Amino acid sequence: xxxxxxxxxxxxxxxxxxxxxxxxxxxxxxxxxxxxxxxxxxxxxxxxxxxxxxxxxxxxxxxxxxxxxxxxxxxxxxxxxxxxxxxxxxxxxxxxxxxxxxxxxxxxxxxxxxxxxxxxxxxxxxxxxxxxxxxxxxxxxxxxxxxxxxxxxxxxxxxxxxxxxxxxxxxxxxxxxxxxxxxxxxxxxxxxxxxxxxxxxxxxxxxxxxxxxxxxxxxxxxxxxxxxxxxxxxxxxxxxxxxxxxxxxxxxxxxxxxxxxxxxxxxxxxxxxxxxxxxxxxxxxx
Amino acid sequence: xxxxxxxxxxxxxxxxxxxxxxxxxxxxxxxxxxxxxxxxxxxxxxxxxxxxxxxxxxxxxxxxxxxxxxxxxxxxxxxxxxxxxxxxxxxxxxxxxxxxxxxxxxxxxxxxxxxxxxxxxxxxxxxxxxxxxxxxxxxxxxxxxxxxxxxxxxxxxxxxxxxxxxxxxxxxxxxxxxxxxxxxxxxxxxxxxxxxxxxxxxxxxxxxxxxxxxxxxxxxxxxxxxxx
Numbered sequence: 001x002x003x004x005x006x007x008x009x010x011x012x013x014x015x016x017x018x019x020x021x022x023x024x025x026x027x028x029x030x031x032x033x034x035x036x037x038x039x040x041x042x043x044x045x046x047x048x049x050x051x052x053x054x055x056x057x058x059x060x061x062x063x064x065x066x067x068x069x070x071x072x073x074x075x076x077x078x079x080x081x082x083x084x085x086x087x088x089x090x091x092x093x094x095x096x097x098x099x100x101x102x103x104x105x106x107x108x109x110x111x112x113x114x115x116x117x118x119x120x121x122x123x124x125x126x127x128x129x130x131x132x133x134x135x136x137x138x139x140x141x142x143x144x145x146x147x148x149x150x151x152x153x154x155x156x157x158x159x160x161x162x163x164x165x166x167x168x169x170x171x172x173x174x175x176x177x178x179x180x181x182x183x184x185x186x187x188x189x190x191x192x193x194x195x196x197x198x199x200x201x202x203x204x205x206x207x208x209x210x211x212x213x214x215x216x217x218x219x220x221x222x223x224x225x226x227x228x229x230x231x232x233x234x235x236x237x238x239x240x241x242x243x244x245x246x247x248x249x250x251x252x253x254x255x256x257x258x259x260x261x262x263x264x265x266x267x268x269x270x271x272x273x274x275x276x277x278x279x280x281x282x283x284x285x286x
Numbered sequence: 287x288x289x290x291x292x293x294x295x296x297x298x299x300x301x302x303x304x305x306x307x308x309x310x311x312x313x314x315x316x317x318x319x320x321x322x323x324x325x326x327x328x329x330x331x332x333x334x335x336x337x338x339x340x341x342x343x344x345x346x347x348x349x350x351x352x353x354x355x356x357x358x359x360x361x362x363x364x365x366x367x368x369x370x371x372x373x374x375x376x377x378x379x380x381x382x383x384x385x386x387x388x389x390x391x392x393x394x395x396x397x398x399x400x401x402x403x404x405x406x407x408x409x410x411x412x413x414x415x416x417x418x419x420x421x422x423x424x425x426x427x428x429x430x431x432x433x434x435x436x437x438x439x440x441x442x443x444x445x446x447x448x449x450x451x452x453x454x455x456x457x458x459x460x461x462x463x464x465x466x467x468x469x470x471x472x473x474x475x476x477x478x479x480x481x482x483x484x485x486x487x488x489x490x491x492x493x494x495x496x497x498x499x500x501x502x503x504x505x506x507x508x509x510x511x512x513x514x
Contacts, residue, residue, distance in 0.1 A: 241360070242358055245360070269360040269361060269364070270360070270361060270364060270365065270495060271361065271365070271494075271495025271496075272361050277361075278361045278362055281360050281361050282293075282359070282360060282361050282362055282363045283290055283292065283293075284290075284293070
């Protein structure tokens with residue numbers, strides 16, 4: 001299904017980047033009420049490590065409340081692009097960007113952007129589960145405390161709500177004071193999701209969230225993504241193409257820093273438009 | 287890049303399908319020959335070959351289903367396997383229709399067969415099947431479109447047979463059983479051409495990813511594209 005979306009146009013855009021452009025609405029799954037508006041918008045957006053252009057003039061719309069998967073071979077720029085959305089790349093001294101990246105219409109790399117507020121709104125979960133060496137409760141309460149919430153009752157509410165959303169509450173409700181490092185890998189990863197949800201983000205960035213997990217734990221994370229779909233804008237970088245096809249509504253294929261194709265997942269995996277996408281997903285890549 | 291085992295397997299399944307189509311078309315031509323010459327021995331052979339076709343169809347479907355489950359193909363690979371499964375089904379049905387023609391053999395005389403030009407009609411339908419399979423092998427969208435357009439010719443012959451039979455039936459001396467058999471044979475051949483058309487549509491899906499069945503205006507655009 002095609003729709004034309006009116007998106008804000010950054011000043012840097014070239015004339016051929018029209019203010020109305022075709023974007024895809026995911027046809028294969030249930031439509032989400034209130035979703036589908038461009039939440040994150042990239043226009044001619046490049047990311048450099050020193051001289052090296054790791055992401056090349058990407059123009060894309062990430063739809064609110066839907067799941068977007070990013071696939072591509074190693075070193076194609078998919079994680080770099082993901083990490084640019086909550087400015088995790090700022091930690092790399094040589095990293096700089098050109099073009100525009102907008103979040104809710106605001107310039108992510110603008111002079112007056114509050115990175116702390118940005119990262120509150122755009123949470124991230126990494127490849128390896130990385131709970132703090134603290135209790136389960138303190139892991140979840142960490143973010144809210146940073147944002148000034150210290151009332152124990154209020155924190156307890158947040159912890160329970162976050163753990164329930166992350167489908168972990170039933171497994172850990174009787175041992176919230178136990179060290180989070182005692183949880184299994186899959187549980188630790190869901191704890192990390194819960195920790196991210198505790199600060200009530202709008203966007204969840206998942207960077208290969210199941211690559212360190214066994215199939216059962218992977219299935220739980222994939223189920224969790226489906227549960228969270230419709231409440232959060234979710235972006236997932238994955239090397240597992242079956243996973244991308246199972247969990248996402250739209251898929252972006254990157255190759256050598258270029259966004260080759262962005263399409264509804266059902267379309268991309270049955271009838272991709274670009275031969276390069278076709279060759280990659282069918283394993284014909286040389 | 288050398289061909290990966292998974293793609294060799296797809297090629298192998300495609301080859302099995304082509305072999306099956308050869309058998310089906312061969313059996314159709316033999317059925318027309320057997321009816322023309324009232325060849326009982328040939329008719330028996332046709333039934334035996336159809337049993338082989340049925341077995342081969344089940345076997346190929348099982349292999350394709352296993353491929354889907356184990357390899358989880360996407361894009362062109364997925365479309366190829368789905369197309370093989372569907373064409374396989376059409377070929378099996380064409381095989382059955384050839385046997386149905388044989389079933390009508392005791393009721394129809396070679397003269398009547400001759401008068402309705404069923405042999406030509408059957409050869410035309412067989413040609414459509416052959417060309418549709420050729421389009422599959424070559425992944426040729428234009429050829430598939432041509433096959434699809436050929437269906438109109440068969441439909442027109444079938445309509446003509448229908449009109450003639452209805453007319454002849456009005457004669458009190460007419461051999462009704464024989465006329466019904468003639469109408470049935472015409473219908474079987476027309477169905478075969480329909481299956482060939484379906485195969486052609488499946489090839490168009492394989493090449494373009496577009497499902498063209500029941501699409502309004504498709505036939506007109508097809509004629510235009512084949513004329514270009």
